Amino acid sequence: MNNKQIANTLHQLADFLEMKGENTFKVQAYRRAARAVESSRVSLTEIQDQLEQISGIGKGTASIIREIIETGQLAMLEEIRLQLPPELPKLLHLPGLGPKSIYTLYQQLGITNINELKELAEQQKVRSLPGFGPKKEEKILAAIENYSEGPARIYVHQAMFVAESLRVKLSTIDQVEQVELAGSIRRWKETIKDIDFVVATVHPIEVGKQIVSWSEVKQVIGQGETKVSITVDIEGIVMGVDFRLVTPEQFASSLHHFTGSKEHNVRIRQRAKQYGWKVSEYGIEDTKTKQMMTFQDEQALFAKLELPWIPPELREDRGEIEKAEQNQLPTLVQLSDYRGDLHMHTLYSDGANTVREMAEAAKELGYEYIAITDHSRSLKVARGLSIEEVYEQWEEIDKVNQMVEGITILKGAEVDILTDGTLDYPDDLLQGMDIVIASIHSQFRLDEKAMTRRIIRAIEHPLVNIIAHPTGRLLLRRDPYEVNMDELFQAARDTGTILELNANPYRLDLKDTYLQQAKEEYGLKFTINTDAHAIGGLSQIQFGIATARRGWLEKEDVINTYSLSELKQVLRKK
DNA sequence: GCCGTTTTCGGCCCGACTGTTTTCAGTCG
Structure with a gap:
């Protein structure tokens, strides 16, 4: 039994509990524990008596892990499997469908897998459910269609090629004051799902209009005051691109926010809370005075939290916050x-x-x-x-x-x-x-x-x-x-x-x-x-x-x- | 379920967008 297998079991448990409507914090706790197991450098089988010392693993999860190690399975999970269709968690892969909707589909229509969902959606049986409607039904069918082609991830060099050509186009728009790549591509992940741009402008609507008029745009997925979401096709590379349209004052905070990773951001917000502040893409707000602080650049943002600037490549919550606190960040090779x-x-x-x-x-x-x-x-x-x-x-x-x-x-x-x-x-x-x-x-x-x-x-x-x-x-x-x-x-x-x-x-x-x-x-x-x-x-x-x-x-x-x-x-x- | 230099109880990150509603839940990043 290796760490990966233990983590998988915990993830499965979290998925099932989430669909059953279990307390979301409890579900989060299992997810966090699963993540802790995954990133553990030692085999948990060898430190069974010290599991509780791992942050995110308490008494409950520790005994669960011991059970998995000893018996190769988890009684609680097996029990849930008897109550819920085993393929139900697979529906979580469909974008737009979350645990709540899936449970409704199962309870009201008895849907247990993707095929049944497709069938009933085609018969327009899904649209009458509470919280559902014709649009959502269409979305589900489109998601199923895409799902069969597998999750579309793009190699980083291809994504970078697409991103650079879009960056050039963005910089020719008059109302654009500043542009920077964010998201996983700024962190140089090895494969990329969507490209994220943060764009500073005081005319977001106008900039959004120009973006969706580009000839490379294949599909407009969403268009609001602060966000434009499209699919582009550039030399045969098809991928999603999100543009976050913010004011120049918000730019640094937005860049940090949308660079992520999600896990890194959670840690940053938790840290800010200790100072009585709230971090968002618009700045840092003092919870008491409601005053919003904005920043010249990311350096200033980190400095406010008494941290040195952390290179985007390190922002994965793999120890960078702790090292930054001790001022011991590595000087990365360049x-x-x-x-x-x-x-x-x-x-x-x-x-x-x-x-x-x-x-x-x-x-x-x-x-x-x-x-x-x-x-x-x-x-x-x-x-x-x-x-x-x-x-x-x-x-x-x-x-x-x-x-x-x-x-x-x-x-x-x-x-x-x-x-x-x-x-x-x-x-x-x-x-x-x-x-x-x-x-x-x-x-x-x-x-x-x-x-x-x-x-x-x-x-x-x-x-x-x-x-x-x-x-x-x-x-x-x-x-x-x-x-x-x-x-x-x-x-x-x-x-x-x-x-x-x-x-x-x-x-x-x-x-x-x-x-x-x-x-x-x-x-x-x-x-x-x-x-x-x-x-x-x-x-x-x-x-x-x-x-x-x-x-x-x-x-x-x-x-x-x-x-x-x-x-x-x-x-x-x- | 986990956690604690303000806490062993009461919190747990934050906001936008969509599609459903007629004020909001669910999903996403």
């Missing part, structure tokens, strides 16, 4: 710290450019060094290099090092970790390289034990410097391998092996929470690389840096910020 990319491909394997073209493009970005790391021989689909070809490439790298000044090209390879954990090249070949990256490109579906052993064997290899994309996930497409991350981190620490944060926006692997954990608990170092397959791919480093910041990494945690001699020292340490 793009300007970055000195060289250590993972890229060329025409030798499945890349699109020559060694020289990659080197010159990197030099253009101001890098001091790069490593050429083409695929190894077993990876036929990517035209992995034979041993012979590796020697050829070394000769070419030597030549380009002579020709292109101001940047050093390191000889490397991305060597496949074979199913048994051995490497795809012999040791004497690897010995001749400056840098060896090992990674998995086949046999993704081993069980956890076999996969963990496989990767750890590669980590323990004395010539392996880096494990690339360690969990193998492809965002929105493929789950990570089954692997025990704690054992992996421990092996990396014991051997001085560096773990990669792959900056490719389809991967972003290791993910933010693993980075934070691996740094805090194991003191690991990391490398951020683009895995570029063409010169254009090098610029994707920004997504890696952003993810590193979400993982609380500082400059010294990332070896790509080291000088070449420092880097070589780290590589030799192994």
Whole structure:
């Protein structure tokens, strides 16, 4: 029984209780406990007697968790399952439908799943329920239609592309005084549902009218005095965009409010309450005098609450408030710290450019060094290099090092970790390289034990410097391998092996929470690389840096910020 | 159900929008 499973059970319990009309604070309490379980760094099975010490878990939830651990289930939940249809919570996924409506649908019409809901809505049986009507019925049918296509999340690089083109359009509107991205995209989450803009203007209605008149607008979802909500289609990328229209005085507070995260905001409001203040998107109100304070910028807003400014990437309620209170926020790594990319491909394997073209493009970005790391021989689909070809490439790298000044090209390879954990090249070949990256490109579906052993064997290899994309996930497409991350981190620490944060926006692997954990608990170092397959791919480093910041990494945690001699020292340490 | 340098009881974050109502509940972020 792992933490994830325990948290899931608590979430299910909360969902069911909410639909049964249970006290909302009680439901919130279970949700909060579930969140606490999820973010716990230790396995709850190992600290069963100390559960109550976790904030958000009291006597009641603690005994519930113990029951889950001991029996593998929860009697209370099983009992509710007998009373309520098991598929009912799935209806919560439909936008516009909340627990209250769902319970009404179940009680009055006996609806137990999405199909039955669809059927009765089509027969116009839903509109006559109390609190329902024709519009709501239509909305339900539209929601069911969309639901079958799955939840539409967009990769951060695509969302950023859409956002930047809209930002340009916004800035051409005369009445717009200030524009800033907010929401999850400002926090650089790896996938994005909606884009949020905060717009400062004294003519909100007029600005709203102009926005909905753009040719990119596919659908207007809502249009009020302070908010315009649309769907856009820009070069085939379809996504929702919300514009919050506020006065210049409200701008800083609104920016903070709509940047979130929700959990971060809750903490901020709780803090403000201690001072007798109320925080909203319009400012901070003194509860007694009813006076509204507004702020020049976010810095001033945080300062009012006696906190230093917290970078948006940290605003997830993962400890940033506590660190800010102690004035111990990390100095996050930034793009300007970055000195060289250590993972890229060329025409030798499945890349699109020559060694020289990659080197010159990197030099253009101001890098001091790069490593050429083409695929190894077993990876036929990517035209992995034979041993012979590796020697050829070394000769070419030597030549380009002579020709292109101001940047050093390191000889490397991305060597496949074979199913048994051995490497795809012999040791004497690897010995001749400056840098060896090992990674998995086949046999993704081993069980956890076999996969963990496989990767750890590669980590323990004395010539392996880096494990690339360690969990193998492809965002929105493929789950990570089954692997025990704690054992992996421990092996990396014991051997001085560096773990990669792959900056490719389809991967972003290791993910933010693993980075934070691996740094805090194991003191690991990391490398951020683009895995570029063409010169254009090098610029994707920004997504890696952003993810590193979400993982609380500082400059010294990332070896790509080291000088070449420092880097070589780290590589030799192994 | 959880929690406490004002509390062991009485709170628990805040406001907009929608669609339903005829003053507001539900949902969302």
